Amino acid sequence: MKPLADYLREADKEGRPRSGIILGIRMVLRAMQELQIGDPAEVHRQLIAFVETDRCLPDAVELVTGCRLGNRTLKFRDLGKMAATFLDLRTNHAIRLAARETANQRALEVFKGLEKEEALSRAYREWPDEELFSWQPVAVELPTEERPGYRAPRVVCAECGEGISFHREVARAGRPLCRSCAGERYYEPQ
Missing domain, CATH: 3.30.1330.130 (60s Ribosomal Protein L30; Chain: A;)
Known part of the structure; x- marks a missing residue:
């Protein structure tokens, strides 16, 4: 050190x-x-x-x-x-x-x-x-998914079409949503 x-x-x-x-x-x-x-x-x-x-x-x-x-x-x-x-x-x-x-x-x-x-x-x-x-x-x-080197399949949000990594998607009505589309966004679209 x-x-x-x-x-x-x-x-x-x-x-x-x-x-x-x-x-x-x-x-x-x-x-x-x-x-x-x-x-x-x-x-x-x-x-x-x-x-x-x-x-x-x-x-x-x-x-x-x-x-x-x-x-x-x-x-x-x-x-x-x-x-x-x-x-x-x-x-x-x-x-x-x-x-x-x-x-x-x-x-x-x-x-x-x-x-x-x-x-x-x-x-x-x-x-x-x-x-x-x-x-x-x-x-x-x-x-495990928080550790360096973790790999997981990307999922596509059924609402906005953006890719989601590391199991960050949310299931709503059987569809994968990104957290933004699930209501957890930190921004408001204009």
Whole structure:
């Protein structure tokens, strides 16, 4: 595993890393330590990360582990929390980590002469993991169709004619429908 400074240099290539990226990298490094994974690249496609926010943390997870939506190793669960769960498919061990909200307030008190972003960044770089996160082992059931490399026949929606992958169709009146046509769309046609 590379040290924090190496990951921060990599993150710096896209602009100075924000405090959320720093905290995210620290979170991932702690998770890898807890799961006894020395180099995430060695467990390619055998490590699944579930992120509970769409801000900063997914970028940090991808940077350190290589987990990505496109290879089905990064899963997004919109819970609005700076938290993530990491599942090692080789051992079926999983760990969930969550940022301690108290660390933010404490950082602003300890580094009160600094701007908020700089105070948080400094705390996230320097403080021990125990002050930044809580973590616990968890059990995660990952269905076969959610795993990397899963293949299934594509189904065509009987309503719109679009293809549906990975058993995401819904059966209505004996016909396969995509979730959009079944009423679960996030958009409204104009």
